[in-house]
Amino acid sequence: MRGQAPLICAAAAMALAACATGDPSRGAAYRYSQERDHVGRIFHYLRSNRDGSLPEHIHVFHKAKDKVEVYKMVQKCTGAALVTAELDFEKWSATKLVGGRLGENADQLAFATLTLDTREPRIDAVVNLPDRTLTQSLDLEALPWRLYDFDFAEFTVFAQHLKNYERDFSVDMAVVVADPDVEEFLTRMGEAKAIARGLDRSRGAYRYDLGGEAFAAGGTLLLDADDGHVVDVETAVPNHAEYQDFKLSLLDVNDGGEGRWRTLLLSHFEGCDEG
Numbered sequence: 001m002r003g004q005a006p007l008i009c010a011a012a013a014m015a016l017a018a019c020a021t022g023d024p025s026r027g028a029a030y031r032y033s034q035e036r037d038h039v040g041r042i043f044h045y046l047r048s049n050r051d052g053s054l055p056e057h058i059h060v061f062h063k064a065k066d067k068v069e070v071y072k073m074v075q076k077c078t079g080a081a082l083v084t085a086e087l088d089f090e091k092w093s094a095t096k097l098v099g100g101r102l103g104e105n106a107d108q109l110a111f112a113t114l115t116l117d118t119r120e121p122r123i124d125a126v127v128n129l130p131d132r133t134l135t136q137s138l139d140l141e142a143l144p145w146r147l148y149d150f151d152f153a154e155f156t157v158f159a160q161h162l163k164n165y166e167r168d169f170s171v172d173m174a175v176v177v178a179d180p181d182v183e184e185f186l187t188r189m190g191e192a193k194a195i196a197r198g199l200d201r202s203r204g205a206y207r208y209d210l211g212g213e214a215f216a217a218g219g220t221l222l223l224d225a226d227d228g229h230v231v232d233v234e235t236a237v238p239n240h241a242e243y244q245d246f247k248l249s250l251l252d253v254n255d256g257g258e259g260r261w262r263t264l265l266l267s268h269f270e271g272c273d274e275g
Contacts, residue, residue, distance in 0.1 A: 029169040040257035077272035092144035106265035148175040160228035173214040189214035
């Protein structure tokens with residue numbers, strides 16, 4: 001027994017570490033590559049139901065290596081969202097997300113913050129409503145994690161650094177339920193698995209089946225064969241209350257950088273008082 005004691009202690013230590021940080025193998029699917037770090041790139045997606053109803057434009061700006069901004073709009077001159085995120089390329093996760101409305105000067109009118117405690121791991125959320133402040137903490141099973149209603153924005157940046165596009169990978173998935181009457185507005189969906197199905201030459205993309213607890217109803221994911229960003233997602237699981245299911249399609253990729261991004265944000269309210 002004495003000879004086995006060091007082995008038992010080592011096994012216990014490893015078990016405790018696993019409980020504290022989740023499954024370390026998930027993060028091992030990634031390796032940072034500067035060649036794939038397309039800072040200044042703007043991705044234009046269209047989110048909708050799978051039948052094309054309720055379309056909303058999603059613009060994702062890779063502002064800096066560790067920063068992403070997302071502008072969401074249904075129609076110009078109406079309310080639009082501007083969400084920002086800070087990324088950690090060691091944990092392969094967003095460590096801070098700030099949700100807000102787009103202001104007329106291309107600024108963010110912030111009202112919600114999600115912060116990742118990487119030690120637990122845990123998300124701490126604060127939402128400031130006109131009449132009250134909502135707070136909640138949500139335990140995650142493991143890192144990396146993704147926020148489903150962030151419309152694959154951080155997902156598309158991190159996916160460009162996958163080691164092997166012909167292998168499965170998985171993340172922990174959470175979603176914000178935008179309903180002030182729901183006490184626990186932040187929900188863990190569970191593990192989201194991307195099961196590799198190989199190169200789809202007709203689409204120029206690697207194809208995956210979506211599964212796991214988060215996508216038990218199934219779905220598909222396409223990642224660009226050259227750069228690894230998200231090209232298309234379809235699943236029966238909606239990421240907003242008004243949706244029946246989910247579809248995200250890439251419309252355009254632009255490397256216009258900060259100047260193009262600011263012009264895009266300012267254009268949302270241009271000419272809105274005319275006529």
